[in-house]
Amino acid sequence: MPEHKIQRAKFPFIDIHSHHWNPSPEHVDQLVKEMDTINLRVLVNLSGGTGEELRKTVATMKGRYPDRFVVFANPRYDDINTPGYGQRAADRLAADVRNGAQGLKIFKNFGMDLKYANGERVHADDPIFDALFEKCAELRLPVLIHIAEPSAFFDPWDKNNERWLELKEFPQRARPPSKYPPFETLMAERNHLFAKHPKVNFIAAHLAFHGNDLERLGKLFDTLPNMYVDIAAVLAELGRQPYSAHDFLVKYQDRVLMGKDIYEVNEYKWYFRALETRDEYFEYYRRRHAFWRIYGFEVPDEVLKKVYYKNALKLVPGIDAKAFPN
Secondary structure, rough: OOOEEEEEOOOOOEEEEEEEOOOHHHHHHHHHHHHHHEEEEEEEEEOOOOOHHHHHHHHHHOHHHHOOOEEEEEOOOOOOOOOHHHHHHHHHHHHHHHOOOOOOOOOOOOOOOHHHOOOOOOOOOOHHHHHHHHHHHHOOOOEEEOOOOOHHHOOOOOOOOOOHHHHHHOOHHHOOOOOOOOHHHHHHHHHHHHHHOOOOOOEEEHHHHOOOOHHHHHHHHOOOEEEEEEEEOOOHHHHHHHHHHHHHHHHHHOOOOOEEOOOOOOHHHHHHHHOOOOOOOOOOOOOOOOOOEEEOOOOOOHHHHHHHHHHHHHOOOOOOOOOOOO
């Protein structure tokens, strides 16, 4: 079959989903060199931390390259059992914003592993977090949130589980019912969280873990106008249903953002190839995600611009829009 191995994105893009813990100046310099080769204009570091850690990360990344990086803050939970947690969390976030944070990232322990001192699971829609999300609404901060895991991680780990290899390599990723709430319980809590904070723009990581059911995700978009998703680490889901993926991205072009997750500069090229070409039956870059080959689902340029940068510009404050085409 004809091959079009795209080495550089057609338009400058924003990666809304990347992780760089306590980056050194040398790491940041290398990042910029690599970003330039693939047309990655702005990289969002979701692992900014909070307090002094956040301040240092902002200084290292944005102090050196103010227009190339965005840093999100992260909540801490060490004082969750002390009365007044929600307001303290909101105050910490406000301080982090003063120190340069441009959004809030909530990691996967939220809703699954986080527990109160009495052993009770902290639900994703627990009212204890209301003050924090109200602060996000007040400051107009996007919240990129990871709730649950791929539904296969909650299923029996047997020959019928298509993520068998990943669970073999990383058995700690399994979510057995003896230790974790069901997938659907977490989805219900997440959806309730989004609904009760309609002034907060939530970006659900990894296609909200509905990449294998785009019809379901579309219905959520129709119900929750403040919900968005990124495509980080779920390209294999879109690539095995190219017609549906194309139609979904065209229909919901205002709700989907480019993201990669694990940073590896050469792996972005699979995203370019899938989004920009109609190439057929090519291998995915990470076998544990997909035993199958994928297909390009080429989207129109206007859709591509929205996925690559326009939707992120709409949601994330402080990014220089002049660096991108109209």
